[in-house]
Amino acid sequence: MTELEQFRAETRDWLDANCPLSMRAPLTPDDMVWAGMNIVFGSEDQMLWFERMRARGWFAPGWPVEYGGGGLSPRQARIVEEEMARLKCRQPQFNLGMWMLGPVLLEYGTDAQKAEFLRPIAEGRVRWCQGFSEPNAGSDLASLKTSARREGDMFVVNGSKIWTSYGDKADYMYALVRTDANARKQDGISFVLIDMHLPGVTVKPIELISGKSSFCEVFFDDVRVPVGNLIGQENAGWTVAKSLLQHERAAMSKFSEGQAPSHDALAVAKAYLADAEPVWRDRLAAVLMDAQAFALTHQRVKEAALAREDVSGPASIMKLVHSEQEAAKYELLMQLMGHRGLSWEGEMFTQDEHDICRQWMLSKTFTIAGGSSEVQLNIIAKRVLGLPA
CATH class of the missing domain: 1.10.540 (Butyryl-Coa Dehydrogenase, subunit A; domain 1)
Known part of the structure; x- marks a missing residue:
């Protein structure tokens, strides 16, 4: 052995x-x-x-x-x-801190930063949220406006973030801020860690049509953040952010590995197939085959990562495919169930058929979060296929 x-x-x-x-x-x-x-x-x-x-x-x-x-x-x-x-x-x-921020700290953090932040992450003692998107800086993230003005050993942060997942429950945020308003937009950004309990931080949940408010707006009003919480070099946060986004997309594509709530398409659909036309069985079979193909491809990408191959392109592919497959699955279930899929009773993620409608709506957000499908397609075209910009 x-x-x-x-x-x-x-x-x-x-x-x-x-x-x-x-x-x-x-x-x-x-x-x-x-x-x-x-x-x-x-x-x-x-x-x-x-x-x-x-x-x-x-x-x-x-x-x-x-x-x-x-x-x-x-x-x-x-x-x-x-x-x-x-x-x-x-x-x-x-733990988003463990899946996304931790690998970045291991690569870019100072010894002091690793000693301060990594163990609480690894032990599950701190909850993190991500402060990237802003009202006018989503897909074009480099257009962000939230500023961090240097005052001695402090940054004074002003501005806002939006679509911050569970910002109302987070202890810390890893955020992109603009530290040089005159530089080319990608060159004037820094990556900082912000204590969500600091004076001047205000969090407001965003109510969604699904009834689930996991997203928040976060406002910063003269929030004083220690310069020691700067990860990497000042004005070089874009490089750090690109590294983190690779981990984010990989994390989103593998979320179901830990049995994150998601309906079993076959278990839900089989009750409606007896009286259905053969075309519905064909469509269900296609969904199940796509899911199996994704699982096998995901395994191959993981093996490539273990071999220290560059998987930044495949990570974007996995995120794109997984989010689109989830949306397609719930679209099929809603169509197959007809009016019986319109129930609005019960709680989210209960594995009950009453939850299908809410999940159908929520699945649409997965094609936006972590980089929209359109952004992922552009990344794949450029980085994977080598197509001209």
Whole structure:
């Protein structure tokens, strides 16, 4: 038995012994444990699973031990993910800081910044949100206006962000701010970390048509942020942001790996197929085949990443395909269910048919969040296919 095979066997045994059976069932909103200063657990099993994985350093198995990670090699970390998926183990926590900001800090952060911020992320003690988009800077992100004026060892931040996911629940924000108004727009941007509890920070939830307000507006009024929270060089934040967006797109494309709530298309549709025309079976089969093809391609991209190949282009492809597939799935289910799919009862993500209409509406937002499908297509054309601008 090779060393990796031995590690896989040990990992499988540990997960089987330590992941409660209730943590291997499909998720509902109450089952999603978000990192943060005040974590709320819905059950004893949730807390037990969280604490066991945290103690082992497997929230971030590939991070160095000194920063709260598991100290595993890339191959070993992937084995942990594979064995969790095999046993259908839920993600013990959902943490944008770990999936997106953490890798950027490991690459661009100073030793002091890594020591201050990485361990709380790896241990699930801080909840992060992203402050990129603004009312007039969405797809054209480099047009952002939120300013950060240098005053000694502080930045004074003024402006606003929009479509900030769970900004009302976040402890910190990683944000892009303009530190040089006279430079070319990409060259005058810096990447800073902002404590959401600082004076001058105001958060307002945005009510959506689906009834779920996960997005927020965030306003900054003379917010004083330490210069020590600048990641990378001043006015060079665009480079840092591009790196983070690669991780964001990869995270969005793999969100379902931790059994994030999403309806099983076959389970919902089969009740309506008996009286349906054959064309509906064909369309359902196409949706299921697309999902399987995505899963296999996703695995190939992960293997390429482990081999240290450039996967920035494929990451954009995965994000595009996953969000469009989710939208297509719910479009099919709504059409197949007809008027029975128009119910507005119950809560989101309950795996109940009453939830289909809300999820259908929410699926449209996935084609915008993290870079719209149109933006992703432009990136693919330029970076992957090498087409002229």
